[in-house]
Amino acid sequence: MRKVLIKGNDAIVRGALLGGATHFFGYPITPASEIAQGAANLFTRSGRTFLQAESETSAINMIYGAASTGARVMTASSGPGVALMLEGLSYLAGAELPSVIVDVQRAGPGLGNIWPEQSDYNMCCKGGGHGSFHNIVLAPSSGQEMTDFAYRAFDIADAYRMTVIILTDAYVGQMMEPVGFPSAVRHGARKSWAVYGDESSRQNLISSIVMNQTGMAELNIMLQEKYARAARDLTDWDEIETEDAEFLLIAFGITSRVASTAVSHLRENGLKVGLLRPKTLFPFPSERIAELAGQVNLMAVAELNNGMMAQDVELAVRGGCDVRKYNWYGGMVPSADELASRVREDFNG
Amino acid sequence: MSGNRVEVNQDLCKACRVCVETCPQHCLELGSAINALGYQAVRFDSVDCTACGMCFYVCPEPGALTVIKGEDA
Numbered sequence: 001m002r003k004v005l006i007k008g009n010d011a012i013v014r015g016a017l018l019g020g021a022t023h024f025f026g027y028p029i030t031p032a033s034e035i036a037q038g039a040a041n042l043f044t045r046s047g048r049t050f051l052q053a054e055s056e057t058s059a060i061n062m063i064y065g066a067a068s069t070g071a072r073v074m075t076a077s078s079g080p081g082v083a084l085m086l087e088g089l090s091y092l093a094g095a096e097l098p099s100v101i102v103d104v105q106r107a108g109p110g111l112g113n114i115w116p117e118q119s120d121y122n123m124c125c126k127g128g129g130h131g132s133f134h135n136i137v138l139a140p141s142s143g144q145e146m147t148d149f150a151y152r153a154f155d156i157a158d159a160y161r162m163t164v165i166i167l168t169d170a171y172v173g174q175m176m177e178p179v180g181f182p183s184a185v186r187h188g189a190r191k192s193w194a195v196y197g198d199e200s201s202r203q204n205l206i207s208s209i210v211m212n213q214t215g216m217a218e219l220n221i222m223l224q225e226k227y228a229r230a231a232r233d234l235t236d237w238d239e240i241e242t243e244d245a246e247f248l249l250i251a252f253g254i255t256s257r258v259a260s261t262a263v264s265h266l267r268e269n270g271l272k273v274g275l276l277r278p279k280t281l282f283p284f285p286s287e288r289i290a291e292l293a294g295q296v297n298l299m300a301v302a303e304l305n306n307g308m309m310a311q312d313v314e315l316a317v318r319g320g321c322d323v324r325k326y327n328w329y330g331g332m333v334p335s336a337d338e339l340a341s342r343v344r345e346d347f348n349g
Numbered sequence: 350m351s352g353n354r355v356e357v358n359q360d361l362c363k364a365c366r367v368c369v370e371t372c373p374q375h376c377l378e379l380g381s382a383i384n385a386l387g388y389q390a391v392r393f394d395s396v397d398c399t400a401c402g403m404c405f406y407v408c409p410e411p412g413a414l415t416v417i418k419g420e421d422a
Contacts, residue, residue, distance in 0.1 A: 007406075030363060030409050037411040114365055114409060174409055 001180035013038035015150030060088030070194035090129030094208025098157035115331020143177035245274030293320035352419020368404035
């Protein structure tokens with residue numbers, strides 16, 4: 001496969017186009033701006049639609065409208081922008097509209113800075129807006145996965161009628177790596193529930209309001225069943241050196257790249273350390289982590305936030321083994337040596 | 350003198366310093382003036398620029414930096 005050296009953010013745009021995205025509505029924000037820039041260029045040149053909204057609130061409501069008409073829609077932002085979209089995410093979930101949202105995480109809270117963090121984990125993985133809903137959350141760790149996940153995201157969104165969030169970070173978004181592209185362009189099929197402005201779809205209604213209690217309860221129960229189905233079918237993760245591991249590192253995104261190198265160094269020194277990298281954060285690989293809790297002596301979750309994924313790990317292991325938290329903030333990303341020394345201390349301690 | 354230079358769009362720069370730290374020739378530095386966004390935008394002041402383009406590639410602000418190769422380079 002021929003590869004091109006590009007930024008992760010550019011890889012997202014190309015993956016989305018090949019995956020059948022038809023509309024991009026967005027508002028640029030560092031460190032996600034290359035996505036809006038790339039979409040403005042490539043969506044328009046390939047006959048798709050790009051529109052720069054006046055705000056993220058506008059963008060997410062354009063997403064709602066276009067998704068209602070069966071379009072394959074996407075936007076991209078960073079934490080402050082995605083936070084503004086949370087009301088819309090809830091409405092999308094209530095109306096079961098498929099969409100793809102890229103969050104290139106930066107440091108927070110507030111305006112924070114434009115360096116990488118993973119502190120939008122709870123906002124994205126726990127639904128974010130009001131109501132009992134979830135989004136499917138994919139966590140790429142390389143430029144190649146930025147393309148691959150964006151390519152798949154539209155099919156997943158359509159299949160489950162859900163929002164798919166590609167939760168990446170400023171590091172992976174800005175980093176340039178060789179990326180190969182799929183050869184086939186995907187296209188969305190006509191949707192039986194969408195409104196196309198023609199006779200056959202005239203009876204369809206897109207709404208998230210259900211004024212009677214039993215109807216609203218039934219919608220909620222159906223949503224939970226859908227999330228359970230997604231957990232059965234979509235949960236995905238990678239493992240490195242876990243077969244005989246006595247110590248398990250868990251990390252996603254850029255932190256998993258650092259952790260992978262740290263595991264190699266530690267193994268060279270004879271320490272039986274393994275790595276589990278969730279590729280989907282919702283659904284979360286809880287069952288596999290619970291299994292490994294019966295094998296290893298200790299787990300440690302390395303992440304660029306205050307231990308958000310560690311809470312999901314603790315919930316999965318249910319006290320089955322001790323879970324340490326390695327946290328960094330503000331755009332600080334640990335080196336492999338720094339992470340390895342933290343593991344060494346706890347491994348020997 | 351090569352005539353190579355980097356033009357900085359002062360009002361797009363967020364002063365993240367990635368280009369300052371990446372430039373192998375140390376051609377870029379934070380300026381003292383405050384731009385429209387409230388940041389001390391980067392300033393180019395050097396004759397050592399090789400127009401390698403690394404500042405352009407690492408910059409997270411599309412359009413903030415333009416690298417111009419000098420005619421006598």
